Amino acid sequence: MATNPVIDVDRLGATYGTFQAVQDLSFQVERGELYALLGTNGAGKTSTLEVVEGHRTATTGSVRVLGAAPTDRRAVRPRTGTMLQESGFAPELTVAETVRLIGRLSGREDSAERVLGLVGLTRKAETRVAQLSGGEKRRLDFATAVYGRPELLFLDEPTTGLDIRSRDALWETVEQLRADGTTIVLTTHYLEEAQQHADRVGLMHGGTLQREGTVAELTRSLPASIRFSLPPGAATPPRQAVPLEDRSWAIETFELQRDLKQLLDWAAASKVELDGLSAAPTRLDDVFRAVGTDPAVPAPR
Amino acid sequence: MLPIAKSELVQVLRDRAVLITSLLMPLAASAFFIGFRDVFAGIGSLGYVAAVLVFTIAAFSLYVTTVTTLAGRRQSLFLKRLRSTAAGDAAILTGLVLPVTVIALVQVAVIVTTFAVVGGTPADVLLFVVAAVATFAMMLALGIGTAGVTTSPEHAQVTTLPLSLGTIAVASWVGITGTQDLAELKRIMPGGAATELMVGAWNGGLALGDALLLLVPTAAWVVVAITIAAKMFRWEPRR
Structure with missing residues (x-):
């Protein structure tokens, strides 16, 4: 205070x-x-x-x-x-x-x-x-x-x-x-x-x-995100990756650097090209959206 | 207060619509009454013509312009802007209405003096001035109150009609028919007692006791108008 x-x-x-x-x-x-x-x-x-x-x-x-x-x-x-x-x-x-x-x-x-x-x-x-x-x-x-x-x-x-x-x-x-x-x-x-x-x-x-x-x-309260796409027939990525649509994957993480390195290591070892790779830290927009859509937050009376 | 009054005067002088409403229209109406003073004196008296001149200026130059100005300043959020400074509400309001009031007072002084020169001087100048000033105070306060229910300068053309025309109608009714009949009703109407005072002061023959009695409803209307203004005036547009 x-x-x-x-x-x-x-x-x-x-x-x-x-x-x-x-x-x-x-x-x-x-x-x-x-x-x-x-x-x-x-x-x-x-x-x-x-x-x-x-x-x-x-x-x-x-x-x-x-x-x-x-x-x-x-x-x-x-x-x-x-x-x-x-x-x-x-x-x-x-x-x-x-x-x-x-x-x-x-x-x-x-x-x-x-x-x-x-x-x-x-x-x-x-x-x-x-x-x-x-x-x-x-x-x-x-x-x-x-x-x-x-x-x-x-x-x-x-x-x-x-x-x-x-x-x-x-x-x-x-x-x-x-x-x-x-x-x-x-x-x-x-x-x-x-x-x-x-x-x-x-x-x-x-x-x-x-x-x-x-x-x-x-921003610390929300995870950062990693996005990428895999070519057809590629091996399954690390376990924390979640499949999205059209061969796209996402990783939500509070350890961005560690998980990004792990992903790149896996891609190199697997000889896989990660298309459209992006790694974005959590932004204020994400916190704002989370607050605006949180069902626990009461609507204005 | 003075910086606001100065800026308001600059705005009035640069705004043609306000200039026409507050200067030309009352001047034209006054010229008409003075030009046909014998006709109007025949209907009522010279005192009646003088009272109508005062009410014409008070209604159009002062009342309508006050409502239009305040509604416009509120609509454009200029009032809110002024209230975000260190200026107090009383200083802001006084500064805003001061130029309009001074312009109207100068107008009425010039017009009534002109009328006195061509039509004869009033029997009791001081009493006439007191009645005219009370009329101005009432119309100014009513203008501030009416601005509270007026959303824009355009809307002022509607909201000011009842009181501007109504007070001139009361002045004409009292001035033409006198107060032999329905005296109490005429005296408690807005501007009724003030008109009787002005007519008596101009024509003469009004006893001091009667004049003092007529000052009571005149002053009461000033108090009522100020109370209405204090209750109805708003600084920001309604949400």
């Missing part, structure tokens, strides 16, 4: 009418950490994030952000930057006017020119927001979030709609912020981004936290 967490969520419950979106959810985010909150559609992560961001109050449980209630805007907001899932800008304002307005209201000091330079929108500074593309609006959103180098940054689907260069540039900036000690909470549907950048991951399903840990800890 963290001693002085930046975010402390304790037995959170969020209800809309009779619909329980989140129940009994607890997690903590430590200073300087990038915590990815992931989940299936309707898992409750948006509801959770809205409570943590202070846009909604908890039905039950408690949430502390930077030691204060998240709804205490004067205490929390000057120290937090928020990139919302949807942009929410005034279409008639220019890009520079938007950054100055939101930046000034954030209570932090910075220059619009600097943050627009960070996201590659300097040349669009005098363009009205209504004339921006979807990707440019996301970059503007990111610019307002990082204005004044906040201690805590919420990134809600930050790269949706961004091309690969913009995506790389955004992550480069995020990594710089992390190096400066910024704490980051990320939600995304791009699991490879979470796998690559997150220190810890929380996986939500059915309104509760189903798994939590580092990527290594989460």
